[in-house]
Amino acid sequence: MAAVDIDMPMESESIPQIHNLKDLEREAEVFKEEGNAFYIKKDYSQAFSCYSKAIDAAPKNASYYGNRAATLMMLCRFREALEDSPAGRAAG
Secondary structure (H helix, E strand, C coil): CCCCCCCCCCCHHHCCCCCCHHHHHHHHHHHHHHHHHHHHCCCHHHHHHHHHHHHHHCCCCHHHHHHHHHHHHHCCCHHHHHHHCHHHHHHC
16 A cells, blocks of 8 residues: 655644744843843842843844843853853854
8 A cells, every 4th residue: 555645734833933033133132121120130040041042032142141141240150151251252
């Protein structure tokens, strides 16, 4: 018996969404603002998470790295903070 190809609709959740650059930049800004709110509350772990998400969405934005470096300093993770700083990123 021969195999038959059947076109079946896929669930929308299984289809990867393609974002344009503007959408990613907007998403990154939302994450940054959330990170800023957590930073002000001194919830540095949550701020770090938000800034990391902003970097994932827009990795060329240097301010996100600066924000995350400041958060890492507050978490006493100095080596990682140096790596996120402009000098550390240039050397890496």
